[in-house]
Amino acid sequence: MLAVVPAFFAPLQSLLSFLPQIAIALVAAATAIFRPQVYRWGWQMARTHRLVALVLFGLTLGGSAAAVAWGRHRAMPPPPPSPEAKRDGWWTFRGDAARTGGDRSAVPGAAAPTWKFRETLDRASFASSPAVWAGRVYVGCDNCVLYCFNAEGGDDPLWVFPARYPVFSSPSVADGKVYFGEGLHHNTDAKLYCADAVTGRKIWEFRTSSHVEDTPTIAEGRCWFGAGDDGLYCLDAGTGEKIWQAKGMHLDCSPLFASGLLIVGSGYGETGVAAYDAKDGTRKWFTKVPASCWGPPALGPRGAIVGIGNGNFRDVAKDPKAEVVCLSLDGGGFVWRLPLRDAVLAATLVWKDRAYVGDGSGDFSCLDANTGQLLWRKNCGSPVLSSAAVSGEHIVYGCQGGHIHAVRASDGLEEWTYSATWDAVNSAAFTSSPAVSNGRLYIGCDNFYFYCLGRK
Numbered sequence: 001m002l003a004v005v006p007a008f009f010a011p012l013q014s015l016l017s018f019l020p021q022i023a024i025a026l027v028a029a030a031t032a033i034f035r036p037q038v039y040r041w042g043w044q045m046a047r048t049h050r051l052v053a054l055v056l057f058g059l060t061l062g063g064s065a066a067a068v069a070w071g072r073h074r075a076m077p078p079p080p081p082s083p084e085a086k087r088d089g090w091w092t093f094r095g096d097a098a099r100t101g102g103d104r105s106a107v108p109g110a111a112a113p114t115w116k117f118r119e120t121l122d123r124a125s126f127a128s129s130p131a132v133w134a135g136r137v138y139v140g141c142d143n144c145v146l147y148c149f150n151a152e153g154g155d156d157p158l159w160v161f162p163a164r165y166p167v168f169s170s171p172s173v174a175d176g177k178v179y180f181g182e183g184l185h186h187n188t189d190a191k192l193y194c195a196d197a198v199t200g201r202k203i204w205e206f207r208t209s210s211h212v213e214d215t216p217t218i219a220e221g222r223c224w225f226g227a228g229d230d231g232l233y234c235l236d237a238g239t240g241e242k243i244w245q246a247k248g249m250h251l252d253c254s255p256l257f258a259s260g261l262l263i264v265g266s267g268y269g270e271t272g273v274a275a276y277d278a279k280d281g282t283r284k285w286f287t288k289v290p291a292s293c294w295g296p297p298a299l300g301p302r303g304a305i306v307g308i309g310n311g312n313f314r315d316v317a318k319d320p321k322a323e324v325v326c327l328s329l330d331g332g333g334f335v336w337r338l339p340l341r342d343a344v345l346a347a348t349l350v351w352k353d354r355a356y357v358g359d360g361s362g363d364f365s366c367l368d369a370n371t372g373q374l375l376w377r378k379n380c381g382s383p384v385l386s387s388a389a390v391s392g393e394h395i396v397y398g399c400q401g402g403h404i405h406a407v408r409a410s411d412g413l414e415e416w417t418y419s420a421t422w423d424a425v426n427s428a429a430f431t432s433s434p435a436v437s438n439g440r441l442y443i444g445c446d447n448f449y450f451y452c453l454g455r456k
Contacts, residue, residue, distance in 0.1 A: 081133075110416050112418070117156075126139055139442075142168070148161075262278050265289075275332060293308045308343070336372030345359075346384065353368065354366055358386070378407065391436050404418040423445075
């Protein structure tokens with residue numbers, strides 16, 4: 001091995017011998033460039049040969065633009081989805097129809113952005129939560145657009161679908177179609193859209209007389225969604241034709257489909273949790289709760305688990321009333337209740353007979369999903385409005401302080417944290433909820449960025 005050393009250093013010594021000459025040449029060139037007569041000569045030539053100067057200037061600008069465009073990573077479409085790819089993935093809010101929260105693949109420790117996309121034109125937030133399907137990522141944005149990215153590298157979107165209002169709704173993908181809503185509380189004629197999940201071509205749209213903030217639930221050839229003051233809709237998932245509508249409740253959170261029922265919660269007016277027959281929309285039961293229900297219900301081992309509170313996404317109540325409760329699917333009775341310090345605006349993660357939920361105080365709690373007993377709790381210092389997800393043996397969630405936290409599921413010990421504050425223009429809050437698929441974490445942020453985190 002030592003015999004190789006002289007041979008290795010010989011070319012290096014030859015290069016070093018030329019360094020003085022190279023340095024002298026560079027100094028001479030710099031001196032010539034910065035001499036006043038050089039600039040005067042260039043100006044005279046430009047005035048004398050204006051056409052040539054304009055052509056050279058145009059070529060310089062065009063070459064610079066081409067170099068920038070060439071240097072950017074152009075996202076290539078993934079291959080056509082295979083039958084396996086059509087079934088796998090994080091295809092709806094919280095990963096599956098039970099809203100339990102993850103495909104269980106692990107994001108590496110000390111995660112860093114594999115890629116990230118910044119919405120620069122309108123400087124709008126990504127409050128929608130992403131869906132991942134067949135190598136593609138779908139997420140709504142406050143600039144009235146649904147984006148589709150290549151999951152492996154999304155420097156540029158594969159396509160964009162223009163809506164009329166902000167897309168707070170989180171998309172769902174089923175049978176090669178992507179479903180999502182538009183609008184916020186002040187919108188009164190928002191639509192639910194259905195588009196081809198590969199091409200982005202619109203298949204159908206359904207107009208409401210309110211707004212569609214929640215995630216559509218797709219199963220058995222039907223599409224169920226809440227539309228604010230319109231209540232609960234049931235559409236044919238293939239054609240968009242209305243099958244039934246259940247009025248009476250103001251609905252902004254996604255329906256949970258379980259045991260032939262649709263479990264929904266309301267934050268306005270009739271605050272409580274109700275169950276509707278999925279076939280015909282008949283209300284089976286209603287349970288009054290002491291505060292608003294904003295977080296979508298999740299399916300636990302003994303019923304529907306849902307968080308409540310008297311705050312909202314904008315306002316924090318001075319005297320918070322907050323709980324996480326479990327309701328029986330058969331009748332809606334309370335199975336267990338656990339008081340919390342502030343409102344729950346996110347969905348509860350259910351995994352291995354445990355329930356994980358954050359609240360407006362910054363607390364992140366782990367409960368026994370069968371009994372509601374508190375197992376551990378930690379505080380991250382800022383409100384948690386993001387629903388948690390499973391990553392291997394860890395739980396990941398975002399907070400309003402601009403951080404993504406990964407904690408051990410067993411005891412809450414923090415394993416890694418990623419900060420989006422370096423990219424922040426004004427706020428780096430995470431209202432979006434993470435989606436974990438194939439060892440990567442996808443999440444939107446209020447700082448106009450959409451992130452894909454993976455191996456550092």
